[in-house]
Amino acid sequence: MLRVDQLRKSFGELTAVDGIGLEANPGEIYGLLGPNGAGKTTTLSCICGLLTPTSGHIWVNGHDVVRDGVEARRVLGVVPQDLALFEDLSARENLEYWGGAWGMRGQALTQRTTEVLEATGLLDRSKEPVKNFSGGMKRRLNFGCGVVHQPKLLLLDEPTVGVDPQSRVRLLELVREQARNGACVLYTTHYMEEAEALCHRLAIVDHGRIVAQAPLAELRAMAGERDVLRLTGTFSPPAVREALSREDRLEVIQIDETSATLSVADASRRLPAIFSAIHAAGGEIRDTVLRQPTLESLFLKLTGKELRE
Amino acid sequence: MRFLALSARKDLLRILRDPIALLTWIALPIIMNGMMALIFREGDPMPQGKLLFVDQDQTLVSGLISSAFSREPLSRMILVERMDEPAARKRIDAGDASAMLIVPKGFSDAFFQRKQSTLTLVKNPSARIVPEMIQQAVDIVLEGAFYLQRVLGPDFDRFTSGPPSDLAVAAMSVRTNQLMRQFSYYIDPPLIDLETKVIQQQKKRAPFPVLFFPGMLMLALFGLAVSRSEDIWRERAQGTLRRALATPQNMASYFGGKVLALGAVTALIGALGLVLARYALSAEIHNPAAALLWAPCAGMSFYVLNIIIQLAASDPRSGVMLSMLILFICGMIGGSFFPFEMMPAWLAAIGRFAPNGWLVLRFKEMLQGPIDPVQLFYAFGTLVVLNGIAFYLICVRLRKWSVA
Ligand SMILES: Nc1ncnc2c1ncn2[C@@H]1O[C@H](COP(=O)(O)OP(=O)(O)OP(=O)(O)O)[C@@H](O)[C@H]1O
Numbered sequence A: 001m002l003r004v005d006q007l008r009k010s011f012g013e014l015t016a017v018d019g020i021g022l023e024a025n026p027g028e029i030y031g032l033l034g035p036n037g038a039g040k041t042t043t044l045s046c047i048c049g050l051l052t053p054t055s056g057h058i059w060v061n062g063h064d065v066v067r068d069g070v071e072a073r074r075v076l077g078v079v080p081q082d083l084a085l086f087e088d089l090s091a092r093e094n095l096e097y098w099g100g101a102w103g104m105r106g107q108a109l110t111q112r113t114t115e116v117l118e119a120t121g122l123l124d125r126s127k128e129p130v131k132n133f134s135g136g137m138k139r140r141l142n143f144g145c146g147v148v149h150q151p152k153l154l155l156l157d158e159p160t161v162g163v164d165p166q167s168r169v170r171l172l173e174l175v176r177e178q179a180r181n182g183a184c185v186l187y188t189t190h191y192m193e194e195a196e197a198l199c200h201r202l203a204i205v206d207h208g209r210i211v212a213q214a215p216l217a218e219l220r221a222m223a224g225e226r227d228v229l230r231l232t233g234t235f236s237p238p239a240v241r242e243a244l245s246r247e248d249r250l251e252v253i254q255i256d257e258t259s260a261t262l263s264v265a266d267a268s269r270r271l272p273a274i275f276s277a278i279h280a281a282g283g284e285i286r287d288t289v290l291r292q293p294t295l296e297s298l299f300l301k302l303t304g305k306e307l308r309e
Numbered sequence B: 001m002r003f004l005a006l007s008a009r010k011d012l013l014r015i016l017r018d019p020i021a022l023l024t025w026i027a028l029p030i031i032m033n034g035m036m037a038l039i040f041r042e043g044d045p046m047p048q049g050k051l052l053f054v055d056q057d058q059t060l061v062s063g064l065i066s067s068a069f070s071r072e073p074l075s076r077m078i079l080v081e082r083m084d085e086p087a088a089r090k091r092i093d094a095g096d097a098s099a100m101l102i103v104p105k106g107f108s109d110a111f112f113q114r115k116q117s118t119l120t121l122v123k124n125p126s127a128r129i130v131p132e133m134i135q136q137a138v139d140i141v142l143e144g145a146f147y148l149q150r151v152l153g154p155d156f157d158r159f160t161s162g163p164p165s166d167l168a169v170a171a172m173s174v175r176t177n178q179l180m181r182q183f184s185y186y187i188d189p190p191l192i193d194l195e196t197k198v199i200q201q202q203k204k205r206a207p208f209p210v211l212f213f214p215g216m217l218m219l220a221l222f223g224l225a226v227s228r229s230e231d232i233w234r235e236r237a238q239g240t241l242r243r244a245l246a247t248p249q250n251m252a253s254y255f256g257g258k259v260l261a262l263g264a265v266t267a268l269i270g271a272l273g274l275v276l277a278r279y280a281l282s283a284e285i286h287n288p289a290a291a292l293l294w295a296p297c298a299g300m301s302f303y304v305l306n307i308i309i310q311l312a313a314s315d316p317r318s319g320v321m322l323s324m325l326i327l328f329i330c331g332m333i334g335g336s337f338f339p340f341e342m343m344p345a346w347l348a349a350i351g352r353f354a355p356n357g358w359l360v361l362r363f364k365e366m367l368q369g370p371i372d373p374v375q376l377f378y379a380f381g382t383l384v385v386l387n388g389i390a391f392y393l394i395c396v397r398l399r400k401w402s403v404a
């Protein structure tokens, strides 16, 4: 359904996307995970034809998005990271307009619009101009506008940011439903739990490159070997690095004067040994957080960054 | 095609949801021109004045100057009275005339010999428009004379140094004929011609509101177009332009919808205006069909023009400022704030090339007639061609602009 091959996009000096390749199939929810500025939005913009790739190819439903963009976009639905709504029109008018843009009409459009309004919890406010909506309501409508025409390929760019937990559950259910109906979903998020709960496959992106790409279970296994140990206090980075380098199955992910993040196998048993090694290197530990292996710890390990600060 | 209609409907809804902007731009020109009408009202719809003409030269040249005032349309606004200087001075000092013009003795000789000579124009300070018009007329005649003097100077010399030979006369007439043809554009005072064309058909004097109506309507359409063109920034900020780019539809339909929506609104405003002009102001409407069609065409042209301005600007603020600036300049010179009939002739000459000036003049022809099918074809054709090019360029630019 979607094939991205060696995609590169540069803005002048800056290469926002640097050789991304991925493939997603109908019925699949494919997660794109990455810190701020990783190039997720840029990738999505290239797929939906807003940006022209510097190099590489993208096929949507077998159509090259650059050469055959109109055909490619016929099956596309987009929920952009920034809102894209007519503030002076009502929720229903927004949905009907965008539905119409994908060729829906008449009874089918009205019915589907009502369905989406219900799913996004906006049915009772559907006649009000969107400018009266709260931020979360706008987000929900923004989501609705992307799915109203039941696209075969749905691009979701952090669609649940700023949405309250109940609404989020409903939105995610809507995404699953799209996938169950055979849509291919490309899902960008900062919420690890969301990705874990939703996605069948994941790609972790950093600096415009994919650093890991696998089915969810495989990624979990990759993460499973080691725990993440996060320490705060005062450290002398070179000395601590030196001291820890003698430890087996331990990796320093990040260290500065006030914090250190380590990836350690079997951490809970080895904590005393690690602490004394750091003390011996002149470090002082004030706070310790030990995390069980999750996708988040894998992410941290791969990118050296917290997903959410 | 369906998406074009959908987009037009969507934008029409959006325009109607902002009735304040709509009403502002309908009300503003009416109020403004109502005030102008109050300021300039002299009881009579056409400014009327008296010019005291003191001809101390009594030659062909001085006769030419006075005859300038006996031509349309000046003759209908200005009454020329010939008299001697003391009598004229007494009258103008008593405020019993708009202006006094003295052609001194020897003016004609000085003219032919290309020597300095001075006409004296005394204007009555208490009247405003008529003395201005007289001054303009004199300026034009003198300017024409200046070119004549420049071009035919050497031949004039031959006249002043004794009777010319037959051969010289023949040569000169050939030369004059050629030059006249070449320079006729500059030598004919073009401005009198311009205004003659517009007013001549007005058999009875138009009352003030009728005089103001075409410019006023165009100003309303221009203003509305400015306020709607601002919306393109909102669409960019709201992200709807970008969403439109991600649909399988093209930018031409999306933007075309906007143009059509404004066309519909301006068609309505134009129709209301014309009905009002016809029945409330008893204005003549020579070609109602053309006039009805002209209003939305003008509205859409103003919109396209202002979108170009917005796309050229760096941010919404400067875009709107630029649009407003152009609106005001064009309003001033393009016969919207003041009808062309009341403007200084040189300004009117520039103003008819301003976008709204051109639109106002064609509109006037449709209202006051006569305008033949060929002229109509050219008028509408010009709009279609210019807007077609602009439309294409805008659609190309909008794609990049939306994601910038
Ligand atoms: N139009 C643009 N012009 C110049 N640079 C851009 C443009 N769009 C994005 N970038 C740069 O490209 C890089 C990737 O940006 P992008 O928006 O794709 O990141 P992202 O992964 O979506 O981040 P976030 O999680 O914050 O949304 C950033 O460094 C950004 O500054």
Ligand SMILES: [Mg+2]
Binding pocket: A040, A041, A042, A081, A157
């Ligand atoms: Mg992003």
